[in-house]
Amino acid sequence: MIGLQHYLIVSAALFSLGMLGILTRRNAVNVLMGVELVLNSANLNLVAFSRFGSGNLQGQLFAVFVIVIAAAEVAVALAIVLTLYRLRRTSNLDEADILRG
Amino acid sequence: MSAEAVVFYVFGAITVLSGAVVVLARSLIYSAFALLFTFFGVAGLYVLLGADFLAATQLLIYVGGILVLLLFGVMLTHKLYDLDLRSEVTQFAPGIIVASGLFVILIAVAVRTQWTAGPGRPPSVTTAEVGRLFMGQYLLPFEAASILLLVALMGAAMIVRRKKAA
């Protein structure tokens, strides 16, 4: 029987993978992909809890808003990355280092 | 094994394995396409959980919108002949340690906690109900999200637009 915990384990794996990507990747677009994995894992949680626990649709509605927010965030992030590329011909985070104290 | 279990394991494996490819692949293009499979796997899990509207939304927006945008981002930030598209990885060890630590903690939380014991919601058609909620209880976030999209659209366009003579 597939229960709540099966889904939670999948989402925990996604979250950890996303964090791994964020921590180790040097390309900005790759870090964004890691963020998307994290957001998807949280969404999976919300839907799973909606299904197995409370029985209300609040989790699913919350997840819809997360998807909307993720879209807006990616749009702005890519605009910034594109500008970075235009100014410096790189999207490598290591080379974004002129701000130093 | 019941049919539900088989489907769950298939989609679960698709999701997690392609997630691993996203994070570990050498080439950006491989990561992007693996991300496609991850989104697809998550959508399948949504269907299994009875969130049909959400699954459709996931496919439309994540795959049809966000992933396409990410691919544009990948393509536009490399010279066209630079098909290598290699993505460097720095200092793998601390990342792996932190990520595994997080994984262990979250599994412990998932398994040891008494999650809310409610009636649950057996899979059913959700679209009508979701629509009613958008116009009812969730009206404020719905409208606020539309302002967010307007501002994000305007902002992203403004950042990327090249300066022209005033």
Add this chain to the structure above:
Amino acid sequence: MGSVPDVLTSMKRFEPALILTGAILLVVLVDATGARWRDVAGRILTVGGLLLALVRSVELRGVSAEIFGGMAIVDPLGSFFQALLIAASLLIVLAFTFRNSRELHGLGQGEFYALLLAVTLSNVLLATANDLAMLYLALEMVSITSYVMVAYMKGDRMSNEASLKYILFGAVSTGAMLYGLSLLYGLTGTTSVPAIRNALAAGIADANPLAISTIALLVFSGFGFKTATVPFHFWCPDVYQGAPTPVTAFLSVAPKAAGFAIMTRFFYTGLAAPRTGPWDLAGTIDWVHVLMVISVLSMTVGNVAALTQTNMKRLLAYSSIAHAGYIMMGVVALSQNGARALMIYLLAYLVMNLGAFLVVTLIHLHDGTFDLRDYPGLYRRSPFLTLAMAVFLLSLMGIPPLVGFMGKLYVFAAIVERGRSYFWYAAVGAVNAAIAAYYYARVLKTMIIDNPAAEKPPFRLALADATWVWILLLGNVLPLLWWARIDGWARSSLSLYAGPPS
């Protein structure tokens, strides 16, 4: 819930946000016309909209109710923060203009005003959020509009790099926070904050300490990011340095205040069971000490790092990290007095920090530099500006009778009255204030005593600029005369709407 009558009543109580929304749409439309007068019209619309919203939010003070089906809440605390946040935006628009900010010269004005109105609206929504979905949505709205504002100087590498670091760091922190919120939903079965509090108080929290700690830490990553406390402060110096200074000034006060507002609401109505004295967090692992450690680290890291800074924007960035640490003392106190201290400190912080940034902007306008090493001799060249800066820096230091002193007084008092075990914490705060005094004084010394390498001509401030410097200066000095009123206002704003009777 969510029926038409409910929506109509809610809209009446929601006027400030509606006014701001209308202003955003009008500014965007006006800017799209491409007419010659669109910049002036945009500015008038923005100032008018903010003023109107401020007036309405003050008028709505007595109301206490849930609106829009429980998604948002109107209560005295919310009204206080609404007024504070709208006032902050208003000051930014009025004092920092496209004329006196060299960095913004030549950039589009209409979009800036629309963004500023949008971030104000988002701040207001954040301060009044009553549901996890609304909380996350509002937080992301604030963040995304801030990212765009930081990237405003499109052709400038530092602005671009700052916004990149900001957005990546922010996305990660809020992603972690979202995961925590999802677990909270699973634990309590609802996304409504009052209902969560009831569920936690009823014993769920005691039964699941590991889950509660994980949730709280994950959720705090989002709050910590917004308020720039350690260990989520790494973005702060780079972003403050790279962003256009008016945006930096805005970021240092408004999203920070909104972050503290939601932190207060979340901890006090979400996790705590309020009583009139010290409030206890529902069965959690020793939260108070975790918050204390975060606060101490913020103060120390901020102050120590500021000691060696020569770039004024970075110096003020580290200073604001330290001040976030002091403000957190109000959260740690977990009492009515603590919440009141937090509110007073934020009010004081608004006028002193904006004043400091305005002076930095004006110096940049005339001299083209943010480097402290170019500041010697300013006293002879513009005594008024140097004097004003002295007032702002002394206020930041916490010297009486300036408003900054009152802020520190309140937080220290709130901590000390919690008992002996908190004394060491107050002592650390005092030591930090002393360390901070050093680098604030160093700025003053450079401006007043040091001799410049080459003599530069004196400069006169434009009348508008001088006026706003005066206004902020008086804002630091005069409040003491009406202190009873201000204290009374803060006191009466302290009632948090605790949800419908259950």
